[in-house]
Amino acid sequence: MVHLATKILLDDKTRFLTTVSGVGFSVMLVIVQVGIFLGMLENASIAIERLDADIWVTARNTPNIDFANTFPELYIQRVRSAPGVLRADNLIVWFVPVALPSGAKEATIVYAMEDFPRWRFPWNIAEGDPQDLRRGRYVFIDDSAEKRFGRFAVGEYREFLGLRLKIIGRTREARSFTTNPIAFLDYRVAQALAPLDLHNRTTYILVKLAPGADQEAVRTEIQRRLPHNDVRTKAEWAARSRNYWIENTGLGLSMYMTVFLGCLVGVVVVAQTSYTATMDHFKEFAIVKAIGGNNADIYRIIAEQATIAAVVGFLVGTALAYAVRPLMARMDLKMIIPEELIIDAFLGALALCLAASLISFRKIAGLDPAVVFRS
């Protein structure tokens, strides 16, 4: 079988490279943009995913984990006594300004609990023991804070809302969607930092279910006991925290726009190069018809060329996206490339290239094979 489509396509290498570059750039743009978006979304819910809690009690209508509201901390008793609850603890998540040695101030998000190890939190510890946070003016700070706080080391002090706290540990991977650095400290110390807001108040109650407990039944019971709070499963709360940023900020739209523009660039490049290539090979398509070929034979050629451009362009684009990932990480941008994204990018590139090739085919469909008799 002679693959005329491949031979024609590869015969003009410059045009082939142009087409592949267009598709590749488009695929890379989509994968990088969606990958960064997924990375940011993961930050939006990473604490929820990593904390060993099955159910979260929040103040009513709390939109996401970072924008917490307070409620009385004694509600914890109503939760602990609910059937099916193995353990429950208060968690404070609060924005706190930190005075830096440079004299500047930066906001940080503090996570404050009585007993961090019980909730396997923080999950990635670079230095120090979170058990030591208890009842002391101590703090763990995530490594990612160095970009905003400057270099810091265990043993140094930082001023949180006027209170000097000693850094006794460092963590990794603890990020927030807002990119504010995350710090971990004792529950009572956090309340002392902002007594007006936090005295005898908490922002979340974490619930661990007893083995075999029915999650829905426990949630319903806690909701019955705390009718003015929201009670959500881990998955629901994580989804709500992520969706907030997608639906209530321009970020979701921005991501969709970039994906749309990426696709548009790909389609335009493929359609344009495919169209000019088809016009350049107009006579060859007429020959195919003159020797007995029909429109199906011609569409097969054009579709095969579009498929080759899609496959090679996809491989180039994907390779470029993976190559860009370390550069993004250096800029503190997490890029997540799940398998589904790669599959979708491939199917998208293929569909768009085939759709673009239809423009060329429409031109060729009515081609009169008699043109081959003219010089």
Add this chain to the structure above:
Amino acid sequence: MAVLEAHDVTKDFREGREVVSVLKGVSLAVERGEVVGLEGPSGSGKTTLLFILGGLLTPSSGRVIIEGEEVDPSRTDQLPDVRKRSIGFAFQHFNLFPALTAAENVEYALNIKGVRGPAARREAERLLEVVDMADRRRLRSRHLSGGQKQRVAIARALAGQAAIILADEPTASIDSQLGSQILDLFVRLARDENRAVLIVSHDTKVRAIADRNIQIRDGCLLG
């Protein structure tokens, strides 16, 4: 027995409000093993007749019978099948695929006509041997000389056991000596491969090699 017949064929084209009659009741028949020359000045209707006989156009009236089957003028969608089954074209400008080798040009025509795989490769090599191009089969067609291109184009026209070879000015783009060789090749093919060959040409050498010569003027055959 004739493999190509035209009976009282007419072809009219509309030019604005006017109807121009390009063919006015043309009848002819070409048999297997026969070489027929078709000669006429520009605008005489010879190319239109070639298009109709080759299944590229349908007549306005009259009948065209190819290998015993009448071509239905109302079914233009069947013309590709007619070309695929029975017709091989040799063009003035060769019209080979420049990206393909000589062998691939012939093999692709066989693929279109339904012959695939090793059978197509073997048949393409056989046809290139018939036109004395076996030793050039791996060369891309753009690297062949004019005469060589025409030989490959003729091998392609032979692909798929086409009973009728229609050649449009096959010697016009090559020098005189090569032209003679090409015409001799047509004669040999008509005899050895038992094909019907119709050559449209201004070349006077065609008169010498053709079994019959037909003149066309103003849409009518002479003599």
